[in-house]
Amino acid sequence: MGTQKPIITKTESLPPSEAKWISFERIHWTDAHGKSRTWEATSRTTRGKSGVDAVAVAPIILQEGQPASTLIILQYRPPVGTICVEFPAGLIDGEESAEEAAIREMREETGFDRIKIVDVSSVIANDPGMSMTNMVLAVAEIRMDKDEPLPEQQLEEGEDIERVVVPLKELYQTLIKLEKEGKMVDARLWHWAAGIKFALDYRTSFALE
Amino acid sequence: MGTQKPIITKTESLPPSEAKWISFERIHWTDAHGKSRTWEATSRTTRGKSGVDAVAVAPIILQEGQPASTLIILQYRPPVGTICVEFPAGLIDGEESAEEAAIREMREETGFDRIKIVDVSSVIANDPGMSMTNMVLAVAEIRMDKDEPLPEQQLEEGEDIERVVVPLKELYQTLIKLEKEGKMVDARLWHWAAGIKFALDYRTSFALE
Numbered sequence: 209m210g211t212q213k214p215i216i217t218k219t220e221s222l223p224p225s226e227a228k229w230i231s232f233e234r235i236h237w238t239d240a241h242g243k244s245r246t247w248e249a250t251s252r253t254t255r256g257k258s259g260v261d262a263v264a265v266a267p268i269i270l271q272e273g274q275p276a277s278t279l280i281i282l283q284y285r286p287p288v289g290t291i292c293v294e295f296p297a298g299l300i301d302g303e304e305s306a307e308e309a310a311i312r313e314m315r316e317e318t319g320f321d322r323i324k325i326v327d328v329s330s331v332i333a334n335d336p337g338m339s340m341t342n343m344v345l346a347v348a349e350i351r352m353d354k355d356e357p358l359p360e361q362q363l364e365e366g367e368d369i370e371r372v373v374v375p376l377k378e379l380y381q382t383l384i385k386l387e388k389e390g391k392m393v394d395a396r397l398w399h400w401a402a403g404i405k406f407a408l409d410y411r412t413s414f415a416l417e
Numbered sequence: 418m419g420t421q422k423p424i425i426t427k428t429e430s431l432p433p434s435e436a437k438w439i440s441f442e443r444i445h446w447t448d449a450h451g452k453s454r455t456w457e458a459t460s461r462t463t464r465g466k467s468g469v470d471a472v473a474v475a476p477i478i479l480q481e482g483q484p485a486s487t488l489i490i491l492q493y494r495p496p497v498g499t500i501c502v503e504f505p506a507g508l509i510d511g512e513e514s515a516e517e518a519a520i521r522e523m524r525e526e527t528g529f530d531r532i533k534i535v536d537v538s539s540v541i542a543n544d545p546g547m548s549m550t551n552m553v554l555a556v557a558e559i560r561m562d563k564d565e566p567l568p569e570q571q572l573e574e575g576e577d578i579e580r581v582v583v584p585l586k587e588l589y590q591t592l593i594k595l596e597k598e599g600k601m602v603d604a605r606l607w608h609w610a611a612g613i614k615f616a617l618d619y620r621t622s623f624a625l626e
Contacts, residue, residue, distance in 0.1 A: 210449025222443035222457055224433055229457045230547060232441060234431035235495040240419025240577045247495035248431055248438045250459040252547065262546075266611075276619075285545040286444040286456035292545045329611065330596040332604040334544045336494040336501045337471075338439060338461065341544065343604055345611065368449045387539040395541040395552055396608045402475075402538065402554065403612020410477075410485070411617070 210368050214284040229253055233340065251340035256302035260331055262343040263309045264297035266400060267318065268326075268376075271352035275375040279318055279350075280397065282370040282386075293386050294394040297343075310346040317369050319359030323348040334396075345396070380405040419577050423493040438462055442549065460549035465511035469540055471552040472518045473506035475609060476527065477535075477585075480561035484584040488527055488559075489606065491579040491595075502595050503603040506552075519555040526578050528568030532557040543605075554605070589614040 224232050235247045252261050267279040285292040298313040300306055307325055315321045327347040334341045363369060374382045379401045383393045433441050444456040461470050478486040494501040507522040509515055516534055524530045536556040543550045572578060583591045589610045592602045 210451070212447070212449050212451050214446055214448050216444055216446045217453070218445040220443050220445075221433065222441040224430065224441060226443075227441060227457055230441070230459060232431040232433060232436060232439070233428050233496075234435075235425055236427040236429075237423055237425045237495045238421070239423050239575065240421050240493065242419070242421050243575075244426070245495075245575070248436055249496035250439055250548070251496075266615075284449065285542070286446045286454075287442075287458035287460075287547060287549045288542045288545045288551070292542055294545070297546075329607055330593065330602060332602050332607045333494070333497045333501055334604050335548065335550065336497045336503070336601065336603055337506075338496060338550070339459070339544065339548065340496045341547070342497070342601075345604075345608065347611075347615070366448065366452075366454070384539065392545065392551075393539060393541050394545055395543050395554075395605050398538055398541045399554065399605045399608035400612040400615075402556075403609040403614075404616040405612075406475075406556070406609075407613040407616035408620070411620075 214286075216286065216289050227253075248338075249340050250338060252299070254299055256300060256304065258300050258305055258309075260300055260306050260344055261334075261341045262297060262299050263306045263313065264295040264343060264345050264396065265310050265314055265323075266295055266345060266347045267314070267320070267323070267350055268347065269350045269352060269373060271356065272354040275377060277373050277375045278379060280372050280374060280382075281317055282372060282391065283368060285392075288392050291391040292394060293383060293391050293397065295345075295397050295400075306344045307346065310348065314348065316362045316364060316367075318371055319361045320350050321359070323350050376404065423495075425495060425498050436462075457547075458549050459547060461508070463508055465509055465513065467509050467514055467518075469509055469515050469553055470543075470550045471506060471508050472515045472522065473504040473552060473554050473605065474519050474523055474532075475504055475554060475556045476523070476529070476532070476559055477556065478559045478561060478582060480565065481563040484586060486582045486584045487588060489581050489583060490526055491581060491600065492577060494601075497601050500600040501603060502592060502600050502606065504554075504606050504609075515553045516555065519557065523557065525571045525573060525576075527580055528570045529559050530568070532559050585613065
């Protein structure tokens with residue numbers, strides 16, 4: 209792991225002819241009233257055979273003697289200029305399926321290679337008012353023996369990713385604590401944690417059960 | 418409401434000089450090892466005084482004789498070329514606070530003007546590997562009398578937004594059903610629903626309580 213605090217030195221307008229990873233689109237469309245309109249959108253240039261840009265994994269860690277936990281990752285994200293708190297995630301490579309990418313990203317970012325994918329979401333839209341990008345969310349169970357340590361990460365060059373194991377019951381409060389330290393939480397992870405907190409707080413009064 | 422099915426007629430590359438709503442940035446940064454790097458990012462041009470691009474609202478509808486419900490909206494989203502399923506949401510205007518925008522968007526998109534905001538999230542990142550955009554999630558309670566009808570929406574010109582009230586217990590299955598009909602679910606709404614489902618399914622085995 210690197211030891212310096214990452215820093216943004218300059219932000220400049222990017223000519224689209226020089227953009228490798230992202231592109232700008234103007235969409236011409238006809239609305240429900242038959243009126244012709246346009247819309248501005250961003251997309252990724254990297255979408256492969258799966259038709260899906262990225263996969264995230266909600267890990268459920270079940271270890272004897274420990275509370276059921278999840279694993280979140282902390283990494284510096286230049287677009288938001290700070291450490292971001294996210295689920296393990298990554299782009300799906302050209303020929304990969306979403307599930308293959310989920311397994312690969314878990315191995316690289318968390319070191320776990322014995323994971324059991326128990327659920328895969330529909331293809332969902334990251335920010336559909338502006339972005340053509342999409343993703344799937346996989347839920348993966350990981351069983352660990354008592355006192356088994358976390359495995360070694362297998363990071364790619366230039367990746368500085370810290371792992372944090374968090375008991376599921378403490379996830380929401382942990383995200384608030386990390387945000388107070390100056391980190392920024394990914395919106396999707398926040399919503400998942402907020403959903404859990406909501407269900408537990410209100411299960412009786414809202415007759416969720 | 419319009420009656421035609423919206424359709425994309427053409428998608429073309431958008432020169433950034435003609436983009437009004439979005440922009441492209443090249444970020445120069447120094448990583449944790451002291452190495453100079455660049456990163457490509459997208460942003461919105463509309464961010465105002467609040468420093469936050471958008472707000473979404475998780476409505477909790479409490480009506481006598483009815484199960485606790487939420488309200489989701491369906492609208493055609495050109496970037497994904499289909500009807501998208503989302504929480505009520507919108508951009509925060511120049512001088513507004515996130516809370517003011519939440520109340521305004523709820524009035525416009527759902528017609529409700531007596532809402533009680535019970536929680537406001539941290540500022541969270543929509544897609545921090547690519548996008549500088551951020552948002553906050555507000556949770557709002559809405560109390561309705563027995564047999565009270567949904568209020569009139571106050572949509573702006575060109576907005577075609579359908580509302581669906583969904584019992585919270587059925588939200589996750591409803592999202593799957595809507596996706597099977599060809600609609601696309603917003604990633605953040607999906608994660609919230611998945612969090613609720615997860616907490617309820619596993620509350621005993623994972624000792625969440």
